Amino acid sequence: MALKDSTTGNVIRDYSIEQLRDAANLMRGYDLLALCAAGSGHAGGTLSVMDITAALYLHAANHDPHNPSWPDRDRIVWSAGHKAPSLYLGLAFAGFCPLDDVVTLRKLNSPFQGHPHWLKLPGVEISTGSLGQGLSISVGMALAARLDGKYHKIFCLMGDGEQQEGQIWEAAMEAGHFHLDNIVGIVDCNRLQIDGWVKDVMQVEPLSDKYSSFGWEVLRIDGHDMNQIVDAFQKARAVVGKPVVILADTIKGKGVSFMENQAGWHGKPPNREQLDAALEELGIGERIPVDSLLDKAKNYQAAVERKLQSKMPRFSRDYWWNAGDNMKVKMEPTRKGFGQALAQNGDDERVVCLGLDISGSITISDFYSGKPERASRWISMGIAEQSATSAAAGMAREGKLPVLGSYATFSAARNLDQIRTSVCYPNLNVLIAGAHAGVSVGPDGATHQALEDLFAMQGLPNMSVVVPCDIVETRKATSYLLLEHVGPKYIRFAREATPIVTDEKTPFVFGQANVIRLRGETANFADAFETRLAVDYKNESEDLSIVAIGPMVPEAMRAARILKLEYGYETRVLNLHTLKPIDAEALIRAARETGVVVTAEEHQIGALAWRVSSILTESRQLYGLHLITGAIGVKDRFGDSGAPWEMIKELELSAEHIAQKAVELMTFKKNSVAAGSLAIK
């Protein structure tokens, strides 16, 4: 058991217990430093798992940092992907990657993504981030090893809240059934998750009895006692005929008094003062070159920004949000509109909100906060998106108005079959929130950026889909969907603060697009535009149309301004907040009356673009007419860690990119007009 040279079989370094303790302590310091430099990330759960990490990477696992894909190495699967920084530090301390580089954590194109990605960093065994999948991956690896006649171990690190995912228990059953004695599961039992104590959110104990009953050998240890950790790994290696799980009792935030046992430190980084205080408490302030590493992070970030800037389309001046003296915009997180609507409308006794352990962040907790009379209608379901979806269907069948939500990728993809079969097929009245959608979770990275959810949601029969453009529209849309709309419904909104471009008076009618027109330059951006229901709008023979959804609506408005001031073009912006049922009439009119249509979606290209194209190509009113179309959206790639606005630039979704595409299309329009072949009517 050790760090090994895979060619000679020699031990590279044999750590004593004392040295492992010291390494874990130092790793805690580097962890907090990287989180501080990133400005986001998970302090609590990385600190709780650090002693185990040090023992695993520096002592228990057989692997070779100079040959990360050595076929006989032990595999380490980091199922609790949000604890990525501890994994990175395990790798760095073992010599797989330079320690100093970890400070680029969560920055654009860094190998140290918000959640681990094996294609970016040698030594990372597999990509994770959606909880509950690592044990199944380990089962697959263990079965493959058996088929290949190999005897390496597969270590799988999980959280205790993560045990709420049903998939864990499918994998536990499989490992027991197949007697996979090459699997060693480790559960970081720090007793906390995001919404609070695990026992209150959704009790998972007694884990020992549960794993035993599935045919596992169970070892329960103090996860901060290095002797016990090392001993447990040794015992686990010797077990024959069944899988082993090490249940490690730990303290979330271990080592830093103000973080210990605090749910609030789950997904929070320390600021500089807190970092200094933490390093002091850990007794390692002198041993880490804090300033030079923070400088390294700053320089990396500056290079990212320069590169992004050099990729941006250029115009005669800077049109970025709030760059000038006028056309100022206020920004607020769109998600807050969801919480406001639940707070306002939650007195209806039929409304029941289901928690999926991300409640404060997506604002679903606003339903009950300060309202004890609603407590019984707030039901915490744990990290169990699939079961909660079907449970919501059961409630709806009994006349309730259930609401559930999580990161859009977990509330609309993880549970897709449950939405399809339990909710949509029986046509039940369930409101699903796809929160933190698109690139708005930025540094969390690709696993958490829902860029595909709208394909599935709009493809489901009976499902209605609304993608509001700002906090105000999110509030209106949530209120409408919650109490008035009957049937399956999906609302998608962002985490990040985005421009507020509507107000109380702006029309919002489910299923009907709004037309937005730039009318001049004003102090406030939103005041410069006039918005009408598309049905009430009279053709002004604009040069082009931009059809946008969600946070791309403000970008489309900004593009309209760029096009007017730089080229004199008039733009009809269509806010297509209801993607399904879609306002086909407004689209067909825009196409017919302007001849040029650009779609803009913060999603893989197609949820909007292909839907719009199919409407236009199937419209009899447009048969035989010449149309010029273009699409802005994500071009068949995954996201990356990076600030949300950086991701908008990186994925070429900004107003500047929309304007550039429009200018390109306008060249074709001019030629077509000259040739007399355009659709304009």
Ligand SMILES: Cc1ncc(C[n+]2csc(CCOP(=O)(O)OP(=O)(O)O)c2C)c(N)n1
């Ligand atoms: C499928 C899925 N649902 C939700 C999340 C969001 N999430 C990230 S960490 C976390 C809590 C995990 O709790 P636990 O396993 O106890 O980890 P720890 O408290 O040790 O950080 C949640 C809900 C996710 N990453 N994946």
